[in-house]
Amino acid sequence: MDWKKYIKKYQSYLRIERGLSKNTLENYSYDIERLCLFLNQNEIEISPIAIKEETLQQFIYSVSKEVNPRSQARIISGLKSFFDYLIFEDLRVDNPLELIDSPKTGRKLPDTLTVEEIDTLIEAINLNSNEGERNRAMLETLYGCGLRVSELITLKNSDLFFEEGFIKITGKGNKQRFVPISEITQNYIQMYRETSRNHVTIQKGFEDTLFLNRRGRQLTRAMIFTIIKNLAVVVNLNKTISPHTFRHSFATHLLENGADLRSIQLMLGHESITTTEIYVHLDRRFLKEVMNTYHPRK
Template sequence: MNWETYIKEYQVYLKIERGLSKNTVENYSYDIERLLLFLDSNKISISPLKISESELQQFIYKVSSEVNARSQARIISGLKSFFSFLIFEDYRDDNPLALIESPRTSRKLPDTLSVDEIDALIAAIDLSSNEGERNRAMLETLYGCGLRVSELVELKISDLFFEEGFIKVTGKGNKQRFVPVSELSQKYIGFYKDGIRTHLKIKKGAEDTLFLNRRGGQLTRAMIFTIIKDLSVKIELTKKISPHTFRHSFATHLLENGADLKSIQLMLGHESITTTEIYVHLDRKFLKEVVNNYHPRKS
């Protein structure tokens, strides 16, 4: 089999067995395609079963001159995953990247918004249009439930359990979790769902999708980015923000107000609490207060 055949098998594995999204599968595949371009340009003819640490080290050296340390680490991680798959399928006995270390990268702290900035963004929404009511409901849900943008656009009417005070969220790898939804978010979702959405001509396949575009179809991730960018320009916000900024702000504000990391982890849908721990670094003053308030040796 050639590289293309192994790559296709790997893509199926990522999608079916690991449950990764289309975008994630494409990112993993891009790392391998970059390696293939390097091999081709250097006239190195070798199969994925025979390629060794030597050829891969040459490739990594070339990449290191083109991208930053973070991107280099991501490429190495992606290739390690591919060769681990080949081992898993008994195509290879070893991972040629096992001894190649990723460069050390500084941990980038996420941007956050203050409560006042979030209030200002939502207040800037033009509620005279149908899209305005929808946008207010979406931003309240993003911030109020700490959703990823993909989770927001995929949210279904059948995922709303308002009587119990929860929404069902389908996250990465199709893993589902229940997240508390505030009365305020419920109110604005209700305004949109019952007052605006019911008057749309809904496209086939989008009947259960909560947030729709003006043509009655599912919104794209890019549209959510555009809505937020336009609002930030409108209020002259100097921070560079995205839909994910609302998710970071959700976690940070919970932490600052006394929520424990384990609870935040469950609401965000992080598989590992180490991912959630990044929020601890945002407010060292908060950590000092935790010790002063709760440690038995505080004085």
């Protein structure tokens, strides 16, 4: 009952008022659509304006049988946001999930790679292939600048300020930041631009896109995942890795070598320092060295 209408308005709100990306919009919408499916399957006819806590508790109970606590917590958070929007629009006076607690999930520490493992992965790239120079430049940029995969595939030639030693990144919520880029990474990008990229027939609308697929269009997130997973197989790396693993490794290696959390936060584009603080938990040896170096009672 009217769910599609309210979901569409909610999506417009998230896109226009909060500036969220397409991927984030899809994630938020998926949680609400999952609730709609539950209502249909159980022949419960009720609008988002009238739905009560009891019905939502039934939905969450059914979900808990299918997903882990972390996914369950994400669903609850997404639905709370939707009902908060309805309150904001004066369509409801209460949030029916207000008294429903999310399951305790703990804090998952991200996987990381050693410098040697990153070198091994990049060295395994076949530079004789048409995409070799591009793939090396992409992985060097992921690791060298700590980018999200969405930031990598949308990077523009006009975002490169090599003389100043920075690149301009458009992150979550279309927020922009400048990230330092080393001469090594600059060189790999230049090699790619001057060799394989020059031989691609670029499609209209993608002239400024830095990393292109063989058809001259922007790469997909899935393609970056595939490239990295295939390299992991080639080098027999017994770790589950993704593009985000390079970002985590970037932050961890900076911290291990003495960088401060505030600087890492700015480079990663984290809105809150608490998000960046997860990296402190990755290396207890590093914490011990900090204590022994800086505490007056060492």
